Amino acid sequence: MQKILIPTDFSENAWNAIDYAMQLFRNKRCTFYLLNTYTPVIPSSRFMAKMVDGVRIVDAVRETSERGLQKTVARIKSKYGNPNHTFETISSFNLLMEEVKDIVETLGIHLVVTGTKGASGVDEVFMGSNTVRIIKSTKKCPILAIPYNFEYVTPSEIAFATDFNRFYTTSELSPLLEMAKMFKATIRIVHVQYGIKALSELQQFNLNMLRRYLGDVEHYIHTVSELNSVSHTLEMFSKELDIHLLALLNYQHSYMEKMTREPIIKRTAFHTQIPLLVIPELGMEGISVEEEQEEEQKMESHH
Structure with missing residues (x-):
């Protein structure tokens, strides 16, 4: 049973990576862990008195994250409905890189599949900075980076x-x-x-x-x-x-x-x-x- 981690920010770029993974592993029994990380903007210190709002902001962002993951799983199932595949969702208040590293270690992930941002003319970034960060910090597991708009x-x-x-x-x-x-x-x-x-x-x-x-x-x-x-x-x-x-x-x-x-x-x-x-x-x-x-x-x- 392969354990595959796919970080998503609910963009089309991330969906493209999911799409690729579903087709690549269509004949393999896999558990896919879909991960969304969020770091809400907490109001600066002079508004600290309104901490209640701070908590509410966090809750709202968490709900959006969890709902987004449920919608993604539903989208995958309606498109592929593959009996070989099971899905777990992870919504985490953390930095993406840290969370990926933790999950790889605690769950014994075999592969991380991630989308890479296509660069817009001006900022020629090698594969998108998030992908590079994940590659540099994930020392125990291979990473498959799927370019934006790559057809399977x-x-x-x-x-x-x-x-x-x-x-x-x-x-x-x-x-x-x-x-x-x-x-x-x-x-x-x-x-x-x-x-x-x-x-x-x-x-x-x-x-x-x-x-x-x-x-x-x-x-x-x-x-x-x-x-x-x-x-x-x-x-x-x-x-x-x-x-x-x-x-x-x-x-x-x-x-x-x-x-x-x-x-x-x-x-x-x-x-x-x-x-x-x-x-x-x-x-x-x-x-x-x-x-x-x-x-x-x-x-x-x-x-």
Whole structure:
């Protein structure tokens, strides 16, 4: 049973992410947790005497939040009515980022699905600041960011962008493998190079391990030279090969980190393109020695 968290502010952008998730997981048994956070404007201190009103403001905002969530669930059920799916609503007086982090930890969420705001010409924001905040603060769970106005396509072409400088653990790659297996997708491993040069021994080793992990999942390796920025390069690659989903690991010096730091001028319209699966860095923590030995035995028995 997958537990999936979807934050919503009741905008069309958020509905689009819900829509995508319902179609993506239509054949999977899931519990969806729909979350709406609110932080009412409390009158400033010189009005503190009217605290009664303050309480009433909070109540009114909470009711709006709860009603909005009920309406959203009703809308989903009338559109999809999928017996595989159950819904829980969470209305919380909290900051979105804090609440997402808490829920992921307390409920053991497997995936967070969020909409990303399409930027309006002037403020080229990479994926919308809320999404970036969630990605930066949610360390235990993959995040699937759905661009505003992206129409659902079954992801049969998945790109995984990496520079092979880091060793991946099976637990880190499992969200990618699950997606690929669920949709019998092809994985295209993309290595963005700044000037084409041979892989170092370490990179070659990590690539070989990655290929072993991918096992019988159909995969190809593409080396592309950087076009003025990582985000622009990945965007062009995704367009040319008609990629439906781009997966990235989020760790220090990763492409994901580079992209959130790239100067605005270099970040063209990357965030408006395709869904992004951001996988957190789990590293070796959370993996017991037994599991590692099992992994090694599995690897050996494959050879």
